[in-house]
Structures are given as structure tokens and as C-alpha cells.
Amino acid sequence: MTGPAPLLVADAVERTYSLGKDVTVPALRGVSFAVDRGDYVAIVGASGSGKSTLLNLLGALDRPTAGHVRYEGRDVRDLDDGELAELRNTRIGFVFQSFQLLPRMTARDNVALPLVYASTAPRQRRARAEAALESVGLADRMEHRPTELSGGQQQRVAIARALVTEPALVLADEPTGNLDTVTGEEIMRLLERLQAERGTALVVITHERGIAARASRLIELRDGRVVPDAAARSGR
Ligand SMILES: Nc1ncnc2c1ncn2[C@@H]1O[C@H](COP(=O)(O)OP(=O)(O)O)[C@@H](O)[C@H]1O
Numbered sequence: 001m002t003g004p005a006p007l008l009v010a011d012a013v014e015r016t017y018s019l020g021k022d023v024t025v026p027a028l029r030g031v032s033f034a035v036d037r038g039d040y041v042a043i044v045g046a047s048g049s050g051k052s053t054l055l056n057l058l059g060a061l062d063r064p065t066a067g068h069v070r071y072e073g074r075d076v077r078d079l080d081d082g083e084l085a086e087l088r089n090t091r092i093g094f095v096f097q098s099f100q101l102l103p104r105m106t107a108r109d110n111v112a113l114p115l116v117y118a119s120t121a122p123r124q125r126r127a128r129a130e131a132a133l134e135s136v137g138l139a140d141r142m143e144h145r146p147t148e149l150s151g152g153q154q155q156r157v158a159i160a161r162a163l164v165t166e167p168a169l170v171l172a173d174e175p176t177g178n179l180d181t182v183t184g185e186e187i188m189r190l191l192e193r194l195q196a197e198r199g200t201a202l203v204v205i206t207h208e209r210g211i212a213a214r215a216s217r218l219i220e221l222r223d224g225r226v227v228p229d230a231a232a233r234s235g236r
């Protein structure tokens, strides 16, 4: 009766932050949805609505206070630290607003880093990092350090780093937030092309309605809950 499990499931996910003994912040109050292989999902909502909290939970960077996150049918709660690290390092790629590249490393070494954690042999790391940089249009910037690159180029390096392990899922938290409109548009087109060509599921947080409109599904958060209207529209 049941088919293969979806790639990723959030099931009644709650996350409450504690700020000392008596103060708690309910950042997520019961969020449920599924992401299938190859999906393109946009998460929108006002500042403070819980978007980053949700993305961190989807990426197994954090654990829910209540509810479950399941990756290919496995509850993230049941994974030990080694299994969690492996999930994050080999199956999920992350792209952040602030790029988060290591400043002393070349573009090539930044991109190769996830393969170090995945225990790939050095020669292969180099070849795969170079291929990933080529795929984002940076074949001529392998030896550059982040400070020697524009914002858009730095985000391309970050995208190459996210893709170098060939993950099933890329999670992006406002990837265009530090870029001008034109460069931001280029970065989104790049993420969308890679999602379409590689069949990588893409979940992207964005403030920009234009981007959200191109996704195949839209999840709107308000005060830690999914707005029902947006959930209905996402069925289109
Ligand atoms: N580490 C934290 N400790 C305490 N409160 C937090 C923490 N991170 C986020 N919050 C609070 O949780 C709510 C949701 O935050 P966040 O997920 O960052 O929202 P968004 O990404 O939509 O702007 C906000 O009220 C925020 O202040």
C-alpha cells in the first residue's frame, strides 16, 4: 500500500527556544509537510516567522522540541552523532545568505571541504571540486580566495560546495539576501538549473515573491505555523 518514503517529512514539528528559566520562544508551533525527490519548494514569511529555525531542523542541524523530521523514512531523532554527520555531509547541501566560505582557503579547497569529511581521496577531491566550480561558471577562479571574489562569485563557490557531494537535497536560507537584484536573479537561476538538471530537491527561503512564484510549491510561515491559504495554493 505504501510507496517509497518521501525524501523529507516534517511531521508536527515544534521548536521552542529557552531563554533562561521562565522565558521561552515558541519559534515553530506544529509544522507538517513533505518534500519529494526533485521538488522545488519556496519558504516565505515575515522576519521572525520561523523560516531559519525550520530550515535548520530540515537540515538536521537542530532537533525539534516536539514532532519529527524524517529523512528517507528515518527519524532524524533516531540517528546517532556519526549518522547525523554523515547525513549532513553527504546527503544535504547548505547555502546561506552570508556564503560562509573559509577565508584563508582557495575556492577549490572550500568546495573540496565536504569531500574531506566524506573521506574522498585527495586526487578525486580536487577533480570533483574543479568539476563543481566549472558547473557554476567559475572554472577560471579556482585559486581565488573569497576576498578576491565578488559576492555573486562567492555564492557560486558556496553552491559548488553544496553540490560537490551530489546531495539529494539542497537547503538555501535567503541565498540572494546579500546580493544586488541582478546578481540575486543569476544565483536563483543557477540553483534552479542545477535542481532541474540534477533532480536535486531544492528548498529555499526567500523574501522575494518573484522567486517564490517560480517554485513548484510555496510554504508560507506566520508566527511559527504554515498559513493554510499558501498550503492550498501550493497544490497547483
Ligand atoms: N537561538 C535562538 N534563541 C532564541 N530565540 C531564537 C533563536 N533563534 C531564533 N529565535 C527566535 O525564534 C523566532 C523565529 O526565528 P527565525 O527562525 O530566525 O525566523 P526567520 O528566519 O523567519 O526570520 C524569532 O522570534 C527569533 O527571535
Ligand SMILES: [Mg+2]
Pocket (backbone or CB within 6 Å): 051, 052, 053
Ligand atoms: Mg532567517
